[in-house]
Amino acid sequence: MGLRSDILNHQVSALPMREGLIVAPDARLGETMQKMQAAHLGCVVVVDERGRPLGKFTERRLMRLVVAGKAKPDTRVGDHVFGAEDCVTRNDPIHKMIRIMEDRQLRFIIVVDEQGRVIGLTGQKGLMEYIAEHFPRQVKVQRMQAKLHMDEREGA
């Protein structure tokens, strides 16, 4: 099977998925930022009491708050979320997820179960890891910071 047919036929469950940071709408910005830094994750999912997504809070949203002077430690995160509908289930095909990400210009997409509860996060990173697995040759031979030329001449 080739990469194209895999993307068309495989389901989201084939992608690497991150557990995702989940917070309540009343979570404060200061503690949320600490969680994002500790998890090295650029997005938290805000959920209701049943675990269903109310939206995402991302680094992009944080940057806008910072510039607007609204990024206070006690700022309520639930007031600055978006994209509650940016969801897929584990059984959705990968190509559908790509189309959603491309149409809505998303970096993260929320994975929900049949009841609509959040079970994790995937997105561009998961997709890249999935594609990388199709090119083991490139993974094995490449060096970080490989240069096209030598810094100094060799020989006479």
Add this chain to the structure above:
Amino acid sequence: MTLRPRRKGSTLGEFEDPLSNYDEPTYADELERAMAEDTMAAMVTTPVTTVSADTSVQEVLRMMIELDIACMLVTEQEHLLGIFSERDVLTKVAGDYAKVKDKPIRDVMTTGPVVVYETASPAKALNLMAVGGFRHVPILDVDDKVVGIVGPRRVTHYLQQLIEKHKP
């Protein structure tokens, strides 16, 4: 001087094709071929927006929001000095913006980012991003000058284009 061992059966002075053992790569479909054999020119975003190292943090953030971009390349005479991304906003700026906003971006940028040359394949860049965990990778030409940048959003766009283009 080291001599290459001769293959069994060859005699001294006989021409030996150095590519005789080369296995031509095979691809299962057109998408795989494009990923492995195209160059970064097919994927990168150009022209790329850059700032000088003296630009203030506040100004860089304002530009990133206005241009709707996730990272900014910091250059000097087209040569890359560093990169400043949304992650740097989270880790270095957001907690102390009042103190940091007037500082030059060089104080908070990430220096020595991993780069890819424009002659590399998309698969190579993607692997670098996936394995190394880099979200944005600057693209350089042979003179080490910045010619573009590739990020996840661009990758998704490239993939979607190829999937649509090569519909059976």
